[in-house]
Amino acid sequence: MIFRHKVFRLFTEILITVKSSVCAPEITFKIILLYDGFFFIPFSLLQGIFFPCEIYLFNIQKGNKISNSLCLYLTLYKRELNFKAIKLFQEDNMGEIFSKVSEKEVTSAIVSGFIKEFEKIIESDVIIVGGGPSGLMAGKELSSKGKKVVIIERNNYLGGGFWTGGYLMNKITVRHPGEEILKDLGIPFEEFGEGLYLADGPHACSKLIAATCDAGVKILNMTTLEDVVLKEKGAVGGVVINWTPIETLPREIASVDPIALESKVVIDATGHDANVVKKIEERGILKTKGYGAMWVEKSEDMVVKYTGEVHPGLVVTGMAVSTFFGLPRMGPTFGAMLLSGKKAAEVTMEILSR
Ligand code: 48H
Numbered sequence: 001m002i003f004r005h006k007v008f009r010l011f012t013e014i015l016i017t018v019k020s021s022v023c024a025p026e027i028t029f030k031i032i033l034l035y036d037g038f039f040f041i042p043f044s045l046l047q048g049i050f051f052p053c054e055i056y057l058f059n060i061q062k063g064n065k066i067s068n069s070l071c072l073y074l075t076l077y078k079r080e081l082n083f084k085a086i087k088l089f090q091e092d093n094m095g096e097i098f099s100k101v102s103e104k105e106v107t108s109a110i111v112s113g114f115i116k117e118f119e120k121i122i123e124s125d126v127i128i129v130g131g132g133p134s135g136l137m138a139g140k141e142l143s144s145k146g147k148k149v150v151i152i153e154r155n156n157y158l159g160g161g162f163w164t165g166g167y168l169m170n171k172i173t174v175r176h177p178g179e180e181i182l183k184d185l186g187i188p189f190e191e192f193g194e195g196l197y198l199a200d201g202p203h204a205c206s207k208l209i210a211a212t213c214d215a216g217v218k219i220l221n222m223t224t225l226e227d228v229v230l231k232e233k234g235a236v237g238g239v240v241i242n243w244t245p246i247e248t249l250p251r252e253i254a255s256v257d258p259i260a261l262e263s264k265v266v267i268d269a270t271g272h273d274a275n276v277v278k279k280i281e282e283r284g285i286l287k288t289k290g291y292g293a294m295w296v297e298k299s300e301d302m303v304v305k306y307t308g309e310v311h312p313g314l315v316v317t318g319m320a321v322s323t324f325f326g327l328p329r330m331g332p333t334f335g336a337m338l339l340s341g342k343k344a345a346e347v348t349m350e351i352l353s354r
Contacts, residue, residue, distance in 0.1 A: 117218065124150050126150075131158035131269075133208060134271075137345075139151050143212070150217070159205040172333075174334050188203065229260055229262065237313060238262035239266055267316070272319045277320065289326025294330065300333065306324075306325050306327065308343075315348055316344075317344035
C-alpha cells in the first residue's frame with residue numbers, strides 16, 4: 001500500500017473531529033495532510049485506525065502540482081480505503097498575489113483596532129440611537145461640524161427603512177425640498193411629477209451611509225440600546241448598551257450585564273418604536289402618543305417642525321417624532337426623515353453650545 005517514498009517531510013497536522021452519536025457510535029475523522037514534494041503515506045495504516053474518514057490534501061510546495069499519478073492513486077484506492085471524500089487543495093500560488101499574513105495577525109488587527117476605537121467612543125458629544133435615514137443624516141451633519149458622534153445600530157447593517165420604498169419596491173420618493181439633500185449627497189434622482197422626486201433605494205441609502213462614515217461618525221452595529229443613563233435633574237447622560245445577540249436571547253441563557261457610554265446629548269432615531277423615549281416613559285417621566293394614520297401632506301411638515309429636545313439631553317428625530325407626538329405617518333416618502341435629521345443636528349448644536 002505504499003505509493004512512493006522519497007520524501008516524507010510534512011505530515012504535520014492531523015485534525016480530528018470526533019462525531020459520536022448514541023444510536024450509531026460512528027466516529028468520523030478529518031485528516032489534514034500537508035505534503036511537500038514526493039508523497040508517502042501509510043494509507044493502509046490509516047484505514048485500519050480511522051474509519052470512515054475524510055482526507056484533505058494540501059500541497060504546500062510552491063510550483064509543485066499534485067501529480068496526476070497521485071490523483072489516480074487516490075481515486076483507485078478511494079473505495080478500497082473507504083474514504084468518505086478526498087479533496088485536493090492546491091496551494092502552489094501561495095504568496096504570489098497577496099502578502100503573507102497569518103491568521104493570528106488578522107485576529108490581532110481586528111482586536112486591537114476595535115479596542116483602540118472603542119476606548120475613544122466611551123465618551124462622546126452625541127450618541128445617536130438608530131442608523132436609519134434620520135439618524136444617519138443627523139450624524140453626518142454633526143460630525144461634519146466637528147462633533148464626536150457615535151451611532152448605535154441594533155442590526156448588522158445601517159440604513160433602516162431607507163433601502164426600499166413601499167411594498168418591497170426599490171424606489172424611494174422625496175417631496176420638495178428633499179431633493180436638495182439628494183443632490184448634496186450625489187444621489188441620482190428624477191422628477192416624477194411636480195415637487196415629487198424618485199430615487200433608487202439602495203443607491204440613495206448607500207450614498208447616505210458613505211457620507212456619514214466619511215464625515216467621521218463612528219458606528220457600533222449589532223448593538224442594542226438597553227436603557228438610558230439619567231443624571232442630574234433627570235437629564236439624559238448616555239446610553240446603556242449590549243450586543244444584539246445577547247439582547248435577543250432569553251435572560252436565563254444570556255444573563256450578561258450591559259455597559260454604558262456617556263454623551264452630552266442622545267438622539268432618538270429609532271423610527272416607529274421611539275425606543276429611547278420609551279425607556280424614559282417606562283419610568284413614568286415621558287409619554288409617547290403613538291404615530292397616527294397616514295396623511296402625507298400634513299405629516300412631513302409636522303415631523304420636521306416637531307423635531308427637537310423632548311427631555312433634557314434627549315432629541316427626537318424621524319419617525320420617532322411621529323410616535324412621540326402622535327403625528328400622522330407619511331408612508332414611503334423620505335424627505336421629512338432627511339430634513340428632520342438635519343434639524344436634529346441643528347438643535348443638538350444649540351444644546352451643546354449652552
Ligand atoms: C439600536 C435600534 C433600536 C435599539 C431601533 O426605521 P428607521 O429607518 O427610522 P427613521 O425614523 O430614520 O426613518 C423612518 C423610515 O425608514 C420609515 O420607516 C418611514 C418614513 N415610514 C413611514 C411610515 O408611514 O411608516 O431606522 C431606525 C433604526 C433601524 O435601523 C433600527 O434597527 C434601529 O433604528 N433601532 N438600534 N437599539 N433599541 N431600535
